[in-house]
Amino acid sequence: YWLFGMAILAAIQTTVNFNYFITLGVCGIAFMFIERKLYWIGLFVILLELVGYGIYIGFNRAIPSPSSLGVGVAKAEPGSGPDPGHIFALGLVAGSLSFGGAYVTIPFLQAEAVTIGQWMAVSTFLDSIAIGNIVPSPLVMFSTFIGFQAGYLWGGYSIGFGFLGGLLIAVGMLFPCFLFTILGHNLLEKLVRNKFLAAFFDGISGTVVGIIAITAINLLNSSITSTTGLADVSQQDLPIILAKNSSIAAVLYILTLAALYGYKKPYLSLWLVIFGAIAGQFLFVNN
Structure with a gap:
């Protein structure tokens, strides 16, 4: 308790x-x-x-x-993304945090890219999570998507720099894992046997649950009340359309949650994302 x-x-x-x-x-x-x-x-x-x-x-x-939630390692000029060095540093810090549970990288990357850096919209961040969860190693792919977006913006909307950013953040994410397990194997074995330090890591693991829960609630709120694509809607019609879209998003969320917990089928996540994308083309309107 x-x-x-x-x-x-x-x-x-x-x-x-x-x-x-x-x-x-x-x-x-x-x-x-x-x-x-x-x-x-x-x-x-x-x-x-x-x-x-x-x-x-x-x-x-x-x-x-x-902005105090993160450390500001991925700040960027307005309208641009962080440079390659800071993209790699972002991956290093996020990868180092994964010892407390890989999912703790989600709130950290959100704070750095969306809140502090402000070079990624919340809707794009949600897209990165959705795309990452339909491929192997979702958290690595999710961070690679963020790195691609950072490099793409920094390089002046260059796809080549986008791939460079994705590669750099992926290497940064994986580097601490290899460093800890290969070079620090003997030290880690001693730490694991140390009951005092083992309790420290247990405390971190329990803490991560609370951080992830609040982040999930914030992302859920952003996805249901999103105003993406409504920039051209008049202020008079906006509340009605927003209420309609929010209701549809809430229903889709409940149905998706029921499917995930009710059916344990291979590729279910992939099909849910695909059908969700198709449904969005017909259900979400701006007029």
Whole structure:
């Protein structure tokens, strides 16, 4: 139940824009003490974090902006994407985070590309997740799509630079995995046997659940209430069309969720994405 509490705490902190690294680190350290039944020390670590957050709010008279969720490794000039060096660095940081669960890279990449860098729209980010889930190794392909978009924008809408960006972020994502397992094998074996540090990683794993949950809710909200393709709609008609499209999106979401949990068939995800794309051409309207 302590890990469940960590997940709830992480969800709350993500909602009020706590930096992911701070959340993961503090919860991991706190759980190290809690696992050894040093409950008061673990709770004190969390309390220190909350006090620090309160002091921050007191000085700034506001909660942190959404940009504080990441580290800003993929910033770019307006209308462009990050340069190749920063694309590779983005992959390195995202790949290093995967030890807490591969899905933790999703909220991190969203913060870097959509919120901080602002070179990718939420709708495009959702497309990258959808495309990534119909091919092998979805998380690597999802990040490669983001790298392609970054390189494509940085190179002046060049497909060649897009492929370069995809390659760089994929290499960056995979490099920490090879580094940890090949060069650091002996060290990792010692860390795994260390119960104190094992508890640290357990705390991170529980925390990741809360971060992913809030990210999923935000993405769900964005996908259902999307205004993509409605730029030419008059302000008078916009609320009606948006309500209609949101209702259709909600129904499609429920049907897709039911299909995923009700049927365990090969290539089901692929067919759902294909039929969803076809349905979107007929169901979503802007007039």
